[in-house]
Amino acid sequence: MIAPEAATKLATLLGTRFVTSDADRAQHGRNETYYPDTPPDAVAYPETTEEVSQIVRICAAHHCPVVAVGAATSLEGQHLATQGGVSLDMNRMNRVLAVNDEDLNVVVQPGLTRVALNEELRSTGLFFPVDPGADASLGGMTATRASGTTAVRYGTMRDNVLAMEAVMADGSIIRTGSKARKSSTGYDLAHLLVGSEGTLGIITELTLRLQGIPESTLAATCRFENVEDAVNCVILTIQSGLPMARIELLDHMMVRGFNAYANAGLPEKPHLFLEFHGTPTGTAEQAQSFREIADDFGATNWEQATTTEDRTALWAMRHKAHYASAALGKGKHLWPTDVCVPISQLATAVVQAQDDAVRHGLTSTIVGHVGDGNFHAGICVDPNDADEMARAESFSKALAETALRLGGTVSGEHGIGLGKQKYMQAEHGTALPFMRAIKAALDPQNILNPGKLLPPGD
Known part of the structure; x- marks a missing residue:
């Protein structure tokens, strides 16, 4: 109290x-x-x-x-x-404070959402690229080190934060970072706060990188007979150096979810959703290069979307994956989880996740920003069904263990919060006491978002 x-x-x-x-x-x-x-x-x-x-x-x-x-x-x-x-x-702190178009950056308050920012930027020819799907606040995206569908080309929030203002646990106000593109001075406090989930400081202002709106944007979809072929197509595409702006995997269960939620009418087979950015000639060449790779893995039903309306509809459907996954549960809650693995291990991880879901008798979808090895599983659960919750917990644990065994991480996007603290020791080992030391130094009373991210110490 x-x-x-x-x-x-x-x-x-x-x-x-x-x-x-x-x-x-x-x-x-x-x-x-x-x-x-x-x-x-x-x-x-x-x-x-x-x-x-x-x-x-x-x-x-x-x-x-x-x-x-x-x-x-x-x-x-x-x-x-x-x-x-x-x-x-923080939602009343939602203003754009300055657009520095010549320097390709913007200064914003943390309650501003990514959609509102891009609407504000539309007339400048610039945009903010990090796109987690939900219309999240930029402060929250920074605090959770969010990424999204465009991370394969433009990076995560870690790569797009230049500077910030923050309030620390004693009420002190600090400014860290600058509008310069790089610095070699002092400890990088700005990026210490990125991903700290509100446990080290409260972000009150952000300076973010911007990108020029591409001259041409081409989106496309194709489908595969099995998820291994789809994922191996992704792996070869990335290894070939093709500059993808988006490359998203939907397994057959995720497609079933879109059909149930939005009457998408898609064949229930693995799909890739794609986007290419550049000049008109460049995007056409990129799409053709991708098609040549995809053909080797049996891709069919290639469809392109070049109009703004068609592209918007395509990605609007993708961004509803959370609710489409839940639709398969017919009123159940969704237990979402994610991992990220080295791109060479992606097929192994995805197939293992599918097999584990079947083995545990769970309804689960897989969707992911697979161009950087990150994918999500959405499990339908009834919180009042102890047996089903136990099986979901077992599935989530197996997925985390798979990711670590393959050289990855237990979360590439969702973060730790409450649900994944139990895996922090396995992933970080002897580094974990040093994380606790940082928390104790910056928040000795443990008043900033207590009980999150770091598991209790011994």
């Missing part, structure tokens, strides 16, 4: 933007997946960095947890206030 004195100070600071109503608390305790609802004790709606700083100072003085939340699209419970305290809703 929040100490009465702290609540009084926060109410004085924020007025009606400090809320303890059941409705607001319930809203901020929900999540997209199977985790139980976990309402915070109160919700604060800051509008400036200085307000965030004052909120954190008050909470630090009273040992009160602070959990930042943006669009709440995270899939591992990162935004849930599992130890109570204040849910810090």
Whole structure:
């Protein structure tokens, strides 16, 4: 519970933007997946960095947890206030502060979403490329080191954050990084905070890289008789150095999900969804080069989408994979998980995941940004069915073990949050105590998103 004195100070600071109503608390305790609802004790709606700083100072003085939340699209419970305290809703800090088109960067507040940013940038001929599917907030994307369908060409949030402003656990405001494209000065605090899931500091401003909108964009789909052929096509494409902008795998169960959710009318076989960026001549040549590779793996039903409307429809369907996976469960919750493996091990990992799902008697889809070795499994579960939840847990554990055995990581995109803490020791080993030391140094009271990312110490 929040100490009465702290609540009084926060109410004085924020007025009606400090809320303890059941409705607001319930809203901020929900999540997209199977985790139980976990309402915070109160919700604060800051509008400036200085307000965030004052909120954190008050909470630090009273040992009160602070959990930042943006669009709440995270899939591992990162935004849930599992130890109570204040849910810090950043959505009112949602402005574009500066567009530096000559330097190809933009300064934004953390509550701005990626879709809103690209709408704002449309007239400049520039765009922000990181595309996780959900219309996530840029602060949340940074905190979870998000990536997405375009990561194979443009990288993840780690590659696209130049600088940031953040409030630390004692309320101090720091600025780290710069608008320069590189630096050789000091510890890289900006990228320490990228992927820290709100456990080391609260991001209040970001400077992000931008890209020029391609002169030509060509999207396409094709299908394969089996998932091994589709994945091996991807592996050879990447190894050949073909500059893919997007290359997404859908297994037959994922296609079944799209048919159930959106009446897609697709044959229930593995598909690849593709996109090429460049000049009109360049994209045509890239598409032809890909087709030649795909033909060797038995690809059929090549279809191209060159109009904006057709491309938008194609990727809108892909971005609904979470809900299409859930549609197969007929009212069940979705247990989403992801791993990332070296590209040479991708086929082994995907086939193993399919086999494990069958072995555990689970309804599971596979979809992934396979150009960089990252894929997702969506398992339909009933949280009230203990046996099914145990089988889903066993499947998730087997997938994580497969990824580590093949030289990969237990998450390439979703992050750790609550669900994957149990695998941190296996992946990071003797590095884990040093992560705990960083947390203890920057947040000695453990008030910033406590209980997330790092498993409890010995």
